[in-house]
Amino acid sequence: MLLHPPSGTDRVQGLAARLGCTVAEHCEPYGKFKPAVLGSLSGLALTLKEFGGRWDRVERVYVFANWPMLEAALEYCVRNRDEARVSA
Structure with a gap:
């Protein structure tokens, strides 16, 4: 499940917007929230994995x-x- 990013992540949201992406919080199956990036990611995939x-x-x-x-x-x-x- 994806949720809105928490407050205090404005810088990360701005960087993502410059790349045409969005950030969110991803709820893992065991209930832990982790940051996530979504959008047009094909050109960024290798870097994101690195x-x-x-x-x-x-x-x-x-x-x-x-x-x-x-x-x-x-x-x-x-x-x-x-x-x-x-x-x-």
Whole structure:
């Protein structure tokens, strides 16, 4: 089940929006809430996996262990995308 992200995750939400994605909280089957990213992720899949993202086939989201790990992954994606645009 996906829920709205908690307060205090504005920076992560902003990074996701810059990539055309959304963040949410994913409720694991055993009841633990973990951060997740959803949206147009095909170009980001390898990077998200490298940062510890786990693909959830049911919800079709990448789930992370904690918010700082998700933030680091999104920040890396934004930085690399911006650098690629500058050098193009």
